[in-house]
Every structure is written in structure tokens, then in C-alpha cells.
Amino acid sequence: MGGLFDLSGCELVGVAGVLAILISQDLSVDEIATLGNFFEALGTNLDTIAASKE
Numbered sequence: 344m345g346g347l348f349d350l351s352g353c354e355l356v357g358v359a360g361v362l363a364i365l366i367s368q369d370l371s372v373d374e375i376a377t378l379g380n381f382f383e384a385l386g387t388n389l390d391t392i393a394a395s396k397e
Contacts, residue, residue, distance in 0.1 A: 350358065367375045
């Protein structure tokens with residue numbers, strides 16, 4: 344069974360969309376926005392770390 348890193352770009356988009364829907368179901372608008380901002384910051388930091396390792 345493959346892991347997250349074995350998925351295609353389209354599959355990753357699908358997984359991300361499903362996770363966003365599931366996570367946001369019982370949250371307020373403010374909580375959803377906070378989580379979105381957190382994950383955006385996490386992604387930006389991961390991109391910066393990856394760039395520094397190239």
C-alpha cells in the first residue's frame with residue numbers, strides 16, 4: 344500500500360479537499376479561518392526549509 348508521497352498531484356488535491364471538508368464540519372467560521380491560516384504558514388515554512396536544503 345502506497346503512502347502520501349506515492350500519490351499523484353490530482354490525488355493529493357482530492358485528499359486535501361476531502362480532509363478540509365471533514366475537518367471543517369463542526370467548526371465556526373473563525374475556527375476554520377484560523378486552521379487555514381495555520382496550515383498555510385506550515386506550508387510556507389516547509390517550502391522555505393526545502394529551498395534551503397537544495
